[in-house]
Amino acid sequence: MNVGGGRSVSRQLISLNVGKPITVEYKGKELETGIYKQSVQGNVFLGNELFDGDGQADLVHHGGPDKAVCVYPYEHYPYWETQLGKPLDYAAFGENLTVTGMLETDVCIGDIFQVGEAVLQVSQPRYPCFKLSQKHGASDLPAQVLKTGFSGFYFRVLQTGYISGTSAIHKHESHPAQVKVVEILRLLASARTDRDQDTLQRMMELDVLASVVKEKFQRWLDEAPLNG
Template identity: 40%
Template sequence: MNVALKAISIGDVKSLKQNDKIVSSAIQKSTIASANVTLLGLEGDAQADLKNHGGPDKAICAYFFDHYSFWEEKLDKSLSFSAFGENVTLQGTTEKEIRIGDIFKVNDVLMQVSQPRQPCFKLGLKHGQPQMPVWVRETGYTGFYFRVLQEGTFTMDHSFERVETNPTYPTLAQANELMYSAHPNKEAIKEIIEINELSESWKKQFKKRLNK
């Protein structure tokens, strides 16, 4: 599988207005032509909430350009790249084809899929639509996170090549279904918890689901 790279984006921490409050976020990003990639993400990219964003398991946020037309119709507006605060905007596949643990090579960089993205209220602030995080979960159009296995650089001239996949592992869409279903398959949850490549934060959340 080769996936086209549509945009690379990074951002600084800025202020967003939430009613009468001001919150900090780096969800507003600008496109760049090339990326220096470290174990913690793209050089020059920032996170305001280090508890819920960033870290080795969530080093790089990816979203699918294939979903942009749906959201443009839903929101009744045009969307520019990094509309979902993603670092890389990809085209040619979706959550239904990519699996937990998949490894992608981009030039000399190796990245591994660690978990689906869980949108927070700041995505709603970015688009002026409080329901946006709920809509993202309901559609399953979540995007996902990479962990970095090998540092390096890539540019807009490079594509994402999947070099390793385990067909027994769940797709991102299946992982989302397990996380958000009102009646989850508990045996499937027990199985996904045992996947080493799944992020620690998702393992903790799945364990909580089992105990409900």
């Protein structure tokens, strides 16, 4: 997995993006999706699970307390513009916050940041789904995201409040476990024969990791013996 993505720069919010689900066509069928977000100006209130004016269509795989805010590093945009052969607007990956200085190789699960009035904690990587393919017309885009490690990540909300596109980002706390976002992504993308029991068990002890990810890791641990 390539986990480069350019030199990390100063931590900054580039764009705040929200949008309600819309219906589009995908492979000859109607598809409801919340990936088509738009950059917005002014203050927007962030509640415990989402921004005012935002929404998700698939509440099984998107949204909820551990996926309240989707974040994507702007440093990856030039790479994807080259791969996709087109310029990309903010929120190209359906993210709420387009940022700089917060790469998946630097940010750790459990790190706490303040953005505007809100206090947020990193909960898990963003795992790519087929709706990226629908939006950008590249059928292998989710696989490309996994291969590069350019996934983005999610915040849970520790303190609600207003955020604007010009809000500063301040780091409040680094989690002592120092588990990078990309480490969890690698595990989620790993083949069954590559899963290490000791590593999975260590991640199960990470109390700040999103519950849905821990449930998946626990299922893997409960399966037939893995490499250890």
